[in-house]
Amino acid sequence: MINIGLLGLGTVGLGIVEILDKRKDELKAILGSELRIKKILVKNNSKKRSIDIEREMIATDFEDILEDEDISIIIEVTSDLENSYEYIKKALNAGKHVVTANKAIVSKYFEELSSLAREKNLAFLYEASVGGGIPILKPLREQTAINEITKVQGILNGTCNYILTRMFEEGMEYEDTLKMAKELGYAEVDPTADVEGYDTLRKLRILGTIALRGKISEEDMILDGISSITAFDMEQIKNMNSTVKLIGEVNMEDDKFTAVVQPTIINKDSYFSKVNMAYNSIVLIGDNVGELRFYGAGAGALPTADAVLRDVIDVVNNSYGKINPLGKREVQNNNSMIKDKYYLRISEIEEGDIEKLQKITDKILTTAENFTVITKKVFLKDILDLIKSLGLRKDKYFLGRILN
Amino acid sequence: MINIGLLGLGTVGLGIVEILDKRKDELKAILGSELRIKKILVKNNSKKRSIDIEREMIATDFEDILEDEDISIIIEVTSDLENSYEYIKKALNAGKHVVTANKAIVSKYFEELSSLAREKNLAFLYEASVGGGIPILKPLREQTAINEITKVQGILNGTCNYILTRMFEEGMEYEDTLKMAKELGYAEVDPTADVEGYDTLRKLRILGTIALRGKISEEDMILDGISSITAFDMEQIKNMNSTVKLIGEVNMEDDKFTAVVQPTIINKDSYFSKVNMAYNSIVLIGDNVGELRFYGAGAGALPTADAVLRDVIDVVNNSYGKINPLGKREVQNNNSMIKDKYYLRISEIEEGDIEKLQKITDKILTTAENFTVITKKVFLKDILDLIKSLGLRKDKYFLGRILN
Numbered sequence: 001m002i003n004i005g006l007l008g009l010g011t012v013g014l015g016i017v018e019i020l021d022k023r024k025d026e027l028k029a030i031l032g033s034e035l036r037i038k039k040i041l042v043k044n045n046s047k048k049r050s051i052d053i054e055r056e057m058i059a060t061d062f063e064d065i066l067e068d069e070d071i072s073i074i075i076e077v078t079s080d081l082e083n084s085y086e087y088i089k090k091a092l093n094a095g096k097h098v099v100t101a102n103k104a105i106v107s108k109y110f111e112e113l114s115s116l117a118r119e120k121n122l123a124f125l126y127e128a129s130v131g132g133g134i135p136i137l138k139p140l141r142e143q144t145a146i147n148e149i150t151k152v153q154g155i156l157n158g159t160c161n162y163i164l165t166r167m168f169e170e171g172m173e174y175e176d177t178l179k180m181a182k183e184l185g186y187a188e189v190d191p192t193a194d195v196e197g198y199d200t201l202r203k204l205r206i207l208g209t210i211a212l213r214g215k216i217s218e219e220d221m222i223l224d225g226i227s228s229i230t231a232f233d234m235e236q237i238k239n240m241n242s243t244v245k246l247i248g249e250v251n252m253e254d255d256k257f258t259a260v261v262q263p264t265i266i267n268k269d270s271y272f273s274k275v276n277m278a279y280n281s282i283v284l285i286g287d288n289v290g291e292l293r294f295y296g297a298g299a300g301a302l303p304t305a306d307a308v309l310r311d312v313i314d315v316v317n318n319s320y321g322k323i324n325p326l327g328k329r330e331v332q333n334n335n336s337m338i339k340d341k342y343y344l345r346i347s348e349i350e351e352g353d354i355e356k357l358q359k360i361t362d363k364i365l366t367t368a369e370n371f372t373v374i375t376k377k378v379f380l381k382d383i384l385d386l387i388k389s390l391g392l393r394k395d396k397y398f399l400g401r402i403l404n
Numbered sequence: 405m406i407n408i409g410l411l412g413l414g415t416v417g418l419g420i421v422e423i424l425d426k427r428k429d430e431l432k433a434i435l436g437s438e439l440r441i442k443k444i445l446v447k448n449n450s451k452k453r454s455i456d457i458e459r460e461m462i463a464t465d466f467e468d469i470l471e472d473e474d475i476s477i478i479i480e481v482t483s484d485l486e487n488s489y490e491y492i493k494k495a496l497n498a499g500k501h502v503v504t505a506n507k508a509i510v511s512k513y514f515e516e517l518s519s520l521a522r523e524k525n526l527a528f529l530y531e532a533s534v535g536g537g538i539p540i541l542k543p544l545r546e547q548t549a550i551n552e553i554t555k556v557q558g559i560l561n562g563t564c565n566y567i568l569t570r571m572f573e574e575g576m577e578y579e580d581t582l583k584m585a586k587e588l589g590y591a592e593v594d595p596t597a598d599v600e601g602y603d604t605l606r607k608l609r610i611l612g613t614i615a616l617r618g619k620i621s622e623e624d625m626i627l628d629g630i631s632s633i634t635a636f637d638m639e640q641i642k643n644m645n646s647t648v649k650l651i652g653e654v655n656m657e658d659d660k661f662t663a664v665v666q667p668t669i670i671n672k673d674s675y676f677s678k679v680n681m682a683y684n685s686i687v688l689i690g691d692n693v694g695e696l697r698f699y700g701a702g703a704g705a706l707p708t709a710d711a712v713l714r715d716v717i718d719v720v721n722n723s724y725g726k727i728n729p730l731g732k733r734e735v736q737n738n739n740s741m742i743k744d745k746y747y748l749r750i751s752e753i754e755e756g757d758i759e760k761l762q763k764i765t766d767k768i769l770t771t772a773e774n775f776t777v778i779t780k781k782v783f784l785k786d787i788l789d790l791i792k793s794l795g796l797r798k799d800k801y802f803l804g805r806i807l808n
Contacts, residue, residue: 015692019550019692023549023550026549027549027550029732030548133692133693133694134696135543142539142714143539145427145713145714146431146714146717147710271678274675274678281697286710288419288423288537288707288710289701289707289710289711290537290700290701290706290707291699291700292539292699292700293685294696294699295695295699296694296695296696296697297694300694302693303692303693305692306550306692309549309550310550313549313550317727318726319721319724319726322723323721
């Protein structure tokens with residue numbers, strides 16, 4: 001019998017309980033011993049739940065779980081940041097393995113928690129933190145032993161991808177689409193972390209740090225979200241025979257990397273243009289393996305729970321973490337050298353500002369209410385500086401990188 | 405120091421030597437000990453090679469490698485069947501781990517060699533046998549613990565996919581495209597195993613057996629290759645707004661499976677239609693994880709060597725094979741219930757035969773030199789029986805399943 005302490009009983013927590021229940025016999029046959037959730041930490045003990053949980057399993061104090069010597073594995077699936085960081089640290093210090101789906105924690109404390117786990121000879125695993133049900137972090141870690149990874153690129157946020165897909169397909173405005181996404185459960189009540197790109201940023205920080213075997217931090221990345229896109233922009237993008245996706249991308253050459261999360265305009269025939277709705281996809285390039293693509297459900301109770309449980313199985317089978325995710329490579333930020341063509345729309349532009357845009361402009365698309373240009377191939381930093389110098393509010397412009 | 409015995413120094417063997425050489429320092433740092441090829445078994449010792457191999461490494465007698473007690477891992481990358489089967493068995497019996505890229509052996513002796521390895525507490529790994537560089541067998545095995553896999557579907561043969569892609573893009577005849585594929589190294593001098601679908605069949609047998617946790621043998625599958633397709637067929641298929649791919653597919657419902665390798669006509673907007681040239685892709689569906697897609701180089705020295713070396717790393721890290729690939733599930737062949745719409749072209753048809761086709765025909769496409777129909781939704785076995793009853797030679801007709 002392997003006893004688990006589950007922190008959090010939200011969507012993913014319920015998914016874990018469900019799968020462990022329905023796969024009970026198979027898991028016992030495959031693992032040779034039963035996987036049991038012994039205690040569940042919840043904030044609110046009186047909350048109505050969709051499943052029956054035995055009363056003695058519920059804990060409202062983490063210490064009850066920490067002190068339970070039967071429990072060897074902690075699964076952390078809260079949406080909490082600071083408390084859970086403390087829980088994970090305490091769990092590892094108390095000799096318990098930790099599996100988490102919490103990308104915010106993994107991104108923020110990757111080096112600290114990974115080191116602590118290795119020091120204690122314990123597992124700290126987080127497959128579910130990137131790409132939902134897609135097996136990506138383990139395959140990536142395995143590839144880093146045999147390859148120089150030169151690119152990691154992905155559609156990493158289901159909420160943004162859902163909104164952009166519906167806007168593309170139905171010509172709807174951003175605000176209406178977001179509202180619909182909330183109603184259907186594809187977006188949170190406060191969607192900031194998703195639509196402003198922070199969630200993608202965290203996932204890219206994890207992917208990038210593993211891929212390059214050197215630390216990339218959140219601050220190393222250029223970030224832009226999708227919240228200022230309009231139906232007008234989507235129409236222009238369609239006219240370019242293209243669509244737009246929020247893509248996170250790390251590139252590496254000679255120990256120099258670039259790392260950007262940005263709306264990216266891609267041809268309608270390109271691979272990423274077919275990744276729609278709440279699906280995610282990650283593309284890797286290694287010097288030996290070549291290009292690999294992974295695709296699957298980027299979120300959802302069961303796919304995410306599936307990823308968590310794959311980690312748990314690795315813990316039980318003692319087949320985790322032999323490849324240290326912390327590489328020692330010194331990598332240099334080369335974002336100032338990023339050069340591309342961009343689509344830029346400015347609403348309510350002033351006459352003088354049009355002049356300032358002239359030297360970066362290749363083609364003017366529209367000049368009326370929305371002033372829209374395709375730029376020449378320019379440095380991203382120059383165009384960001386220019387936008388800053390124009391004093392534009394975020395909701396008054398939209399910038400998208402044009403990927404051939 | 406971990407010593408390896410390498411059987412075979414063809415394309416993949418050379419790829420392994422190349423990667424181990426260029427990743428020497430990284431592998432040592434990551435694994436904590438050096439990976440070294442100590443002996444290489446070759447057939448012809450006097451052959452000129454593209455790399456320098458120290459004279460004392462070369463062996464022409466397998467016993468020299470078998471008896472070398474320093475060697476703990478055997479990598480088998482010959483294209484040989486019966487000899488290599490004996491080598492693998494002897495190696496396992498002598499307490500050596502085995503990693504192979506040889507799909508013919510894995511398919512033919514899957515149960516026997518897997519059991520032997522488990523009995524001896526050794527690794528028998530074969531990631532490279534399916535999908536070249538794509539990580540697929542390990543992720544699939546891991547998913548089987550947590551999911552009922554209901555579908556495995558793939559473009560599994562680079563040669564066929566290369567030929568079909570070029571025929572589609574350039575309107576070339578099959579024979580001319582095959583000739584070009586041979587010249588460019590995408591097809592072997594004797595292409596039978598590839599173009600007649602045997603290679604896809606073997607890979608699907610391996611995928612299917614792992615996915616269902618029950619034995620599917622090569623004989624369980626309906627098999628058809630691509631060798632009778634013509635430029636005329638491709639033209640008709642294009643007119644259907646579609647393309648054609650050789651797809652291997654296993655479906656499962658309530659312990660009943662279907663397993664087919666067959667030219668499959670798919671809409672130009674569908675996922676598999678974008679998998680072109682020598683690339684492979686595999687799609688899985690699990691009841692918890694949902695749909696997963698994997699894509700990458702289906703062959704080639706370095707991608708295949710990459711897959712072999714991932715297995716070697718799992719051996720070194722002792723993180724292999726904790727999930728038994730041999731399930732105990734009793735599964736029943738349900739191929740007789742496969743029902744689809746088909747494209748059927750018959751060259752030089754006789755008047756009386758047209759009548760026999762009538763009851764399965766939904767739409768006649770052409771009636772001249774080539775008699776071409778789209779069938780109603782019919783049982784595959786019925787259409788195969790009908791073709792048999794017409795006494796048609798394989799090169800006189802082409803049958804393609806139409807997948808919506």
